[in-house]
Amino acid sequence: MSQTLAIVLASVLALPALAAAQPREVVLGVVYPMSGPAAQAGVDNKAVFELAAEIANGATDLPFPFYQRLKGMPGLKGAKVRLIFADHQGKPDVGQAEAERLITQEKVTALVGSWHSAVTATMSQAAERHGVPFLNPESSSPGLTRRGFKWFFRTSPHDEHFTQVMFDFFRDFEKKRGVKLKTLGLTYEDTLFGADSGKVMKDLAKKHGYEVVLDIQYRARATSLQSEVQRLKGANPDVWMPTSYQTDAILFTRTMKELDFNPKMIMTQDAGHISPDFIAAVGKDAEGTMSRAPFSTDLIEKRPVARALNVLYSKRAGKDLYDFPARAFTGMMTLLDAINRAGSTAPDAIQKALIATSIPGEQLIMTWDGVKFDETGQNTLVKGIILQLLGGKYHTVYPFDVATKDVLYPIPAWKDRK
Amino acid sequence: MVKRTALLALLAAVLVFPAVFTLPFPRHVMIMIFLYGSLAVAWNILAGYCGQISLGHAVFFGIGAYTSTLLVARAGLTPWAGMAAGAALAVVFSQAVAFPVFRLRGHYFAIATIAVGEIVQTLVINWDWAGGARGVFVPIKRPDSLWNFQFHESKALYYYVALGLLLLGLAVTRWLERSRHGYYFRAVREDQQAAASLGVNVAREKHRAIAVSAGLTALGGTFYAQYIFFIDPESVLSLSLSILICLVAVLGGVGTLWGPVVGAAVLVPLSEYTRVWLGGTGRALDVVIYGALIMVIAVLQPAGLVGLAARLGRGRRG
Numbered sequence: 220m221s222q223t224l225a226i227v228l229a230s231v232l233a234l235p236a237l238a239a240a241q242p243r244e245v246v247l248g249v250v251y252p253m254s255g256p257a258a259q260a261g262v263d264n265k266a267v268f269e270l271a272a273e274i275a276n277g278a279t280d281l282p283f284p285f286y287q288r289l290k291g292m293p294g295l296k297g298a299k300v301r302l303i304f305a306d307h308q309g310k311p312d313v314g315q316a317e318a319e320r321l322i323t324q325e326k327v328t329a330l331v332g333s334w335h336s337a338v339t340a341t342m343s344q345a346a347e348r349h350g351v352p353f354l355n356p357e358s359s360s361p362g363l364t365r366r367g368f369k370w371f372f373r374t375s376p377h378d379e380h381f382t383q384v385m386f387d388f389f390r391d392f393e394k395k396r397g398v399k400l401k402t403l404g405l406t407y408e409d410t411l412f413g414a415d416s417g418k419v420m421k422d423l424a425k426k427h428g429y430e431v432v433l434d435i436q437y438r439a440r441a442t443s444l445q446s447e448v449q450r451l452k453g454a455n456p457d458v459w460m461p462t463s464y465q466t467d468a469i470l471f472t473r474t475m476k477e478l479d480f481n482p483k484m485i486m487t488q489d490a491g492h493i494s495p496d497f498i499a500a501v502g503k504d505a506e507g508t509m510s511r512a513p514f515s516t517d518l519i520e521k522r523p524v525a526r527a528l529n530v531l532y533s534k535r536a537g538k539d540l541y542d543f544p545a546r547a548f549t550g551m552m553t554l555l556d557a558i559n560r561a562g563s564t565a566p567d568a569i570q571k572a573l574i575a576t577s578i579p580g581e582q583l584i585m586t587w588d589g590v591k592f593d594e595t596g597q598n599t600l601v602k603g604i605i606l607q608l609l610g611g612k613y614h615t616v617y618p619f620d621v622a623t624k625d626v627l628y629p630i631p632a633w634k635d636r637k
Numbered sequence: 638m639v640k641r642t643a644l645l646a647l648l649a650a651v652l653v654f655p656a657v658f659t660l661p662f663p664r665h666v667m668i669m670i671f672l673y674g675s676l677a678v679a680w681n682i683l684a685g686y687c688g689q690i691s692l693g694h695a696v697f698f699g700i701g702a703y704t705s706t707l708l709v710a711r712a713g714l715t716p717w718a719g720m721a722a723g724a725a726l727a728v729v730f731s732q733a734v735a736f737p738v739f740r741l742r743g744h745y746f747a748i749a750t751i752a753v754g755e756i757v758q759t760l761v762i763n764w765d766w767a768g769g770a771r772g773v774f775v776p777i778k779r780p781d782s783l784w785n786f787q788f789h790e791s792k793a794l795y796y797y798v799a800l801g802l803l804l805l806g807l808a809v810t811r812w813l814e815r816s817r818h819g820y821y822f823r824a825v826r827e828d829q830q831a832a833a834s835l836g837v838n839v840a841r842e843k844h845r846a847i848a849v850s851a852g853l854t855a856l857g858g859t860f861y862a863q864y865i866f867f868i869d870p871e872s873v874l875s876l877s878l879s880i881l882i883c884l885v886a887v888l889g890g891v892g893t894l895w896g897p898v899v900g901a902a903v904l905v906p907l908s909e910y911t912r913v914w915l916g917g918t919g920r921a922l923d924v925v926i927y928g929a930l931i932m933v934i935a936v937l938q939p940a941g942l943v944g945l946a947a948r949l950g951r952g953r954r955g
Contacts, residue, residue, distance in 0.1 A: 254921035262919040306916030306923070311872050312865045313912070316669075320662040320913065337772055341867050344777070348789050360771065410763065410770065 242564045245292065245300045247272075247554070248321035250314060250332035250342060253306035260334050260543050261306065266536040267544035268302055268331070270528070271551040275300045275559075279531060283524050285556070285582035294559035303327065307338050314338035318345035328564040329354060331551055334543075336360035343371045352557075352569050356550025357543065364597040370566075372573050372592055374550045376601035381511045382419045384603035385486050386427045388617045389458070392626065395619065400484070404433035404456030406447055406471075407488075408463055413439070416462040416488050432456050440466055444474045452480040459484070465491040472501040476633060483629035485509060486605075498611065507630035508608045514542040514585060515606055515615045517623045525584040545584055553578065553590050586621045651800065655793040664792040668864070670905045671799035672857055677886035677897030678806035679853035684883070685892035686810075686819060687846035688826025689739070692879050693750030696757045697727040697851040699874035701858025703761070706773050706868055716775075716786035720859040727855035731847045739843050742829070751876060758874040772869025775862055786863045795864055802860060803898070806853050810894055813849070822846055826892075854882075888934055890941030899942045904931075 249268055251261030273279035276299055277291040291297050303325050307314035314333055321327045322345065329352040333339050339358040346353035347368050354372050355363065361377040389400050405420055407413035417436060424431050433454040437447050448471070451459060459482040461471060468491030475482075487510045491497055497505070516539050519525045528548065529540045536544070553576060558564065561572035578590040580600065588600035605617035607627060614624040655664055676698065684690045704726050705719025738749045762770045781788045788794045813819040821842045824832035833839050862868050872878075889900025907930060911923035938945040 249917075253916055253919040254924045258919070258921065265919050304917030304919070306912055306919075308912070308916075311867050311869070312861070315865055316662065316665050316909070317913075319665065323661050337867065337869050337872070340772075340774070341865055344866055362771075366774075412770075414765070414769075 241296055242298050245295065245298050245558055245564055246325060246327045247300065247302050248305065248318070248325065248327035248330045248332075249302050249551075250305045250307050250317050250321070250330065250338075251334055252309045252338075253304070255309045257309050257334060263536060263538070263541075263544050264334075264547040265304060267528075267532055267540075267548045268304075268551055270531055270535065271548055271555065272300045272302050274552075275555045281524070281527055281531075283527070283582055285578060286552070289552070289555055289559055292555075292559050294562040295564070298564075300555065307333055307335075307342070309335055309338065311335075311337045311341040315341040315345050318342040319349075322346070322349045322351050327351070328558065328566070329554055329569060331356065331554060334358065336363060339363060343368060346370050350566050352554070352566060352573060354550050354554040354573075356548075357546045364595040368596065370570060372553075372596040372598075374553050374590055374598045374601075375546050376513060376603055377597070378415065379419055380601050381489070381513070381603045382416065382423055384511050384605060384617075385420075385460070386423050386429075388486075388605045389429070390427070391617070391619065392628075396626075396628065398628070400429070400457040402430050402432045402454075402456040402458075404451050404454050404459045404482075405431060406433075406435045406437055406451070406459070406461045406463075408439040408467055409436050410439050412464070412488075412490065413462045420460060420462075437467075439464065441470065444470050445478070447471075448474045448478050448480050451482070452478060457483060458486055460486045460488075461492070462488040463491040465494045465497055468492045468494075468497050469500045472505050476504050479633055481630070481632040485630065486511075493606070493613065498608070498613075502608065502611045505608055506610075506636075507627045509616070509626075510606050510608075510613070511603045512542070512606050512613075513603055514545045515604060515613065516541050517612075517614055518586065518604075518621060521621060521623060522584060522586070524582065528584055540584070549583055549585050549590070586618060655796050661792050664796055666906055666909050668792065668795055668799045669909065670901045671796075671803045672860060672864075673882070673885050673905055674898045674901035675799070675803040675806045676854055676857045676882045677889065677900055678803065678810055679850050679857070680882050681886045681891060681893075681897045682810060682813065682822075682853070683846045683850035685886060685896070686813065686826065687822040687843060689843060689846065690743075690747045690883070691750045691847075691850075692747050692876070692883060693752075693754035694850075694854055694882050695874050695876065695878040696754050697731065697854035698858040698861070698878060698882075699757065699761070699868075699870070700727040700730060700851075701855030702862040702868045702873040703767060703773075703858075704855075705859040706775055706862045707767060709775055710773055715784055716859060716863050717784075720856060723859050724852040724855040727851040727858075728848045731851035732844060735844050735847050739840065739847075751879075754874070754876055754879055758870050758876075761870045761874060768869070770870060772867060772872075775866040775868075777866060787866075799860060802853075802856055805856075807894065807898070809849060809853065814894065818842065818845060823892075884931070888931060888941055890943030893941070893943045896941050896943040899946075903942060 251264055252258050253261040274281050274286055275289050275292055305317045307317055318330055330346050331354045333342055334357060336358040339355050343353045347370050352370050357375045359377045361379050364373055393400055403424055405417060407417040433456060435447055485508045489510050492508055493510045519529045519540060532540045557572040557576055558569055561568040576590055576592055580587055580589040586604055587602045590598050591600050593599050604615050606613040607616045609624055616622045616624055616626045680694050701723035704723035705716045708714040708719040709716055734753050741749050761767055778785045778787050781790050821837045824837050825839050825842050829839050885900040885904055886897040890896025908927050911926050915923040
């Protein structure tokens with residue numbers, strides 16, 4: 220009896236917020252595409268969210284300090300975490316309706332979602348209106364954290380971070396290998412994806428002192444890329460930076476071989492160049508192609524936290540941890556950590572705790588420097604990684620401290636390949 | 638007489654609904670019934686009464702949504718002005734595309750409307766000033782105001798605006814049913830040659846039908862934009878939206894006054910509540926049930942739910 224009293228007294232002294240009535244349950248709304256073209260993302264994420272809740276409830280063990288501290292949610296004296304999953308079908312209006320329903324009828328403490336940038340936009344509007352914290356683990360549209368919202372937090376990098384990592388890589392690579400990369404050749408397709416990418420690449424090239432010697436916006440799904448490749452060959456940049464979807468990426472590689480264009484380094488914007496079909500079609504000819512990415516499966520073996528989680532995840536989901544569930548898990552754990560520190564399910568206490576978030580990088584499964592939000596709610600410690608296609612598979616080559624392979628540079632000329 | 642009393646009772650029930658159900662979600666379901674009901678009513682004027690099956694009505698919806706949103710976001714106008722401008726623009730656009738498209742009949746007309754829809758969607762995706770594929774936000778303005786057409790505190794006003802749109806569509810349909818043009822429309826639907834031989838100007842009547850239909854659809858587009866505060870080509874211009882509008886009307890009963898409303902009153906809650914009930918399982922069971930029920934109704938009662946009700950009514954009397 221006196222022991223219980225002592226514990227209660229100690230926690231009351233340690234956390235004044237606890238003086239308020241203790242909630243028995245922490246209910247979180249998790250809204251993802253569970254049907255429609257992107258349903259796989261929602262289904263794969265569901266397994267990892269359930270794992271996150273079990274870790275917080277003490278039912279599953281992840282033996283690393285950050286996760287141990289959360290075990291049993293001591294900040295709320297063992298309140299149980301319960302997740303309510305909902306499907307937004309990839310539709311902004313459905314996302315908004317689900318957010319409102321979860322907030323007003325299920326009385327969720329916070330919302331997590333929702334993959335599509337467009338749905339995240341409308342759902343977070345509803346959360347903002349009701350004053351409920353919204354944690355977004357993966358939507359990559361930069362504008363989401365520029366709306367002046369007070370309840371919106373994003374743990375993932377956005378599109379501009381992803382291009383930044385390429386330039387960080389150039390800098391570190393030049394230092395490490397003692398080479399000089401001065402000129403860039405940009406080719407990007409003419410839909411939104413390419414247009415955005417082209418703009419960010421040009422801005423960053425200027426900022427970091429690289430010269431853009433060739434700047435081509437080409438017609439997406441082109442039937443011939445001969446003239447584009449001829450011009451690349453003529454300009455001969457130190458790095459060729461294409462932004463393409465799959466069919467264009469394949470045609471570029473075939474045309475390069477045909478016209479004997481030998482770039483020493485190819486730095487691509489994910490998408491077409493990283494798709495399994497691209498690797499199947501021209502993987503051998505595309506040897507040495509590099510791409511930015513948020514996470515790579517080959518990192519699992521190198522990061523103890525990721526390896527431990529993957530053992531649990533692969534048993535449940537029947538596949539290895541990859542980009543989507545990896546980011547989803549990181550977002551959910553960030554939120555659970557904040558709720559635990561808040562010691563309450565009151566929205567403003569959680570908001571305060573989220574703002575004070577500071578998770579060290581080595582406790583994450585991602586290769587980021589950690590989690591810390593700026594005043595817009597964007598995690599500032601994010602870091603993309605650079606992959607390189609080597610022997611028909613993408614491997615992590617940057618940041619160098621987490622790399623699983625060395626950078627292949629320069630890419631051998633066509634005449635020197637077997 | 639009995640029918641009139643029943644209708645008045647229904648109207649009274651609908652009017653007091655927000656006072657009884659104060660949570661946002663039931664109100665949201667009703668708003669969606671009104672919105673999709675009004676879109677299906679508008680579609681029904683062209684397809685049900687005039688016999689021109691359009692699978693491109695999302696274009697008019699999108700014109701309404703984009704016109705008002707761009708005027709709000711880029712010029713600071715009130716959405717009500719944008720709503721009028723959007724409807725006017727949709728009417729003008731419908732007249733322009735109608736010239737080539739109405740030369741086609743039956744299935745070919747339907748295919749052409751799909752093509753128009755896809756072209757417009759692709760154009761908007763590549764149109765930077767209109768937000769491109771990224772879409773446009775309606776700038777949020779607090780506090781709530783009727784002038785700004787933004788109600789964040791309560792959905793009650795949205796509820797009545799949507800109800801107003803539906804009633805407007807029904808009133809127009811009712812008026813058409815009894816007017817000369819309504820008879821011309823139906824004559825065109827039944828047999829274009831016969832109608833022409835009786836002195837009906839077939840081309841002009843078709844243009845009339847699509848103008849009314851497009852204008853009413855565009856009003857719904859503006860409402861959607863002010864309700865969701867975000868539009869992009871995928872949510873307001875997609876083929877799937879065009880098909881949904883058509884589905885609501887067909888399920889309820891094409892070419893009848895109440896068919897589209899009945900269709901919306903069955904389909905919307907079915908889709909919303911199966912999703913709430915089963916959507917989180919990740920097995921898409923809700924979509925399976927939704928699809929299966931549509932199939933059952935379509936097979937058992939091709940004339941739609943209104944046709945089923947009429948048959949039951951006849952059965953009782955006979």
